[in-house]
Amino acid sequence: MFRQLGRLGHMSAPPLDPSEHRSGALLDHLARRMRLRSETVLAPLGLRPRHLVALTVLRAGGGTSQQALATILEMDSTNIVGLLNDLEAEQLVERRRSPEDRRRHVVELTQDGAKRLSEAECALAGAEDEVLGALDPNERETLYELLRRAAATTSPINCTEVICAGDEPL
Amino acid sequence: MFRQLGRLGHMSAPPLDPSEHRSGALLDHLARRMRLRSETVLAPLGLRPRHLVALTVLRAGGGTSQQALATILEMDSTNIVGLLNDLEAEQLVERRRSPEDRRRHVVELTQDGAKRLSEAECALAGAEDEVLGALDPNERETLYELLRRAAATTSPINCTEVICAGDEPL
């Protein structure tokens, strides 16, 4: 017995090279937890999680073309149309023709939109308390700031396949 | 004037009370960006994002019942079955009967599982570089640590509706 598993039974954290620390799965996990709660909290406000993401991006980014929005959200631009239709139907967002290029729409948050967004954020306090309960206010603010900065950059999807050395033996 | 909304027109960042900073939308946004990349990176390894989440939870948590896993992942327990079937089919995970309660399965990461997980994390380096490009290594480690700690706690879904004061007047 104990043949091939020299893993000592049950412990929590096998020594992990910090350079291999990946936030992806954690991000996924926490986002799910948050989204499940957001859905029910946001419903009475007539919003869904993706609407909140769009509003947040618009608040951070000012006037943006739908194309740009598709790039930022990394969604197909045909789906952006419907998303913006939802928001515009409730006057949370405004589509204006760009004066420089009349093909483009400049999408912008309205006052109503900003207000609704802030209401939503307020309503989400409880949800966040549950999901981020392990973090104190300072840590939450740090987290927020890191996420905000990361989300503020647009990255192309390249992602060349990398073969990692040092893993394959045994 | 400037009653409750001091925001004018179009600028990027209206003054936002730090206590209203919500990470939910950012979490959602970044998780999506990450997931889109993960899918293609993970595919050659025979994994999908949710598999990675499960493996990560198992590495962090040691032996867990499927019930507990459902609670942690906040997924319906019937879907946990299929998820674990996938993982067990590739021997990344082991279901053993619990000695104390023979109804239960104790799910545990195998050596193969730990190896595959670490390979996957390694392969995701490029994806993370793209998504978290705005953060330097120190900040990424901070982010990882915050996410890890937040994900380590299990929170019940209560989320009482809260009406925020100071928002409702026109």
Next chain:
DNA sequence: AAGGATCGTCTGTGCAGCACCAACTATTTA
């Protein structure tokens, strides 16, 4: 002026990730 590219729109199709329900077995607890 003419041709091609680009932006947004519309419609339609299809898939993946889930939740939810119902029924069943094996086991534990009351």
Next chain:
DNA sequence: TAAATAGTTGGTGCTGCACAGACGATCCTT
């Protein structure tokens, strides 16, 4: 012995997307 619990199986259906095709409007070339 009866009732509750853990896991499994199978089925249904919703939602959020991606993707493709076609179209008008508007650029940008040449």
